[in-house]
Amino acid sequence: MTIPPVGSHCILELYGCDPTLLNDEAFVRQALTDASREGMSTLLNLTSHAFEPQGVTALGLLAESHISIHTWPETGYAAVDVFTCGQTAQPELACALLRRRFNAAEHALRRLPRGRQAPTPQQEGVLCQAQN
């Protein structure tokens, strides 16, 4: 069975971000909204939650799939993923905006094709070694 790729899943690590910005739920929501637009995608729904004592999660439901961010102000770290299907969206542009918006000192980006092909047994449970 072969299935064409449906899109790209960008996994972005942001390090050395501004802790105040990472803990500002309204700022995080606006950043995700702007990143969706920057990535040429359509934001259909945005939900968020501010954790105690700190940290924010925001999830954007896109016409093209989803965008998410989870923040750890205490370490200046944010975990982002942007999954877009189709040929129009540019998830790397969304990632670049978030890097700038949170003043990330360092970052790492992986782009994973999704739905490209049926898996083989050897592929099941494979750990991506790209970051580790």
Place this chain on the structure above:
Amino acid sequence: MTIPPVGSHCILELYGCDPTLLNDEAFVRQALTDASREGMSTLLNLTSHAFEPQGVTALGLLAESHISIHTWPETGYAAVDVFTCGQTAQPELACALLRRRFNAAEHALRRLPRGRQAPTPQQEGVLCQAQN
């Protein structure tokens, strides 16, 4: 700069699923709710959207991060990701429930540690080859 891992991001491809189930928004929402519980995580918010002519997206905001599914009934394919932080959640159990619930004929699972370390320039833009 070194940052300890904050959690695991499971990227799950489901192939050969039941198209009727993949296109049933209520079923997809219940599956994600049950998968969150199965994975020992806490679902704080669940949003979904049914696309025309077909396809469903559902996003769950977890106390531990997020769970998502995007379905393509026309090819029997679903793209899932389950990102959980902390030591309690078991994202593979959530993935296993979704494989069973949608009667997936084949699947592929990648587990990506998140926030493990600061990136090197060589790691930026790395394409995970595990599936391709």
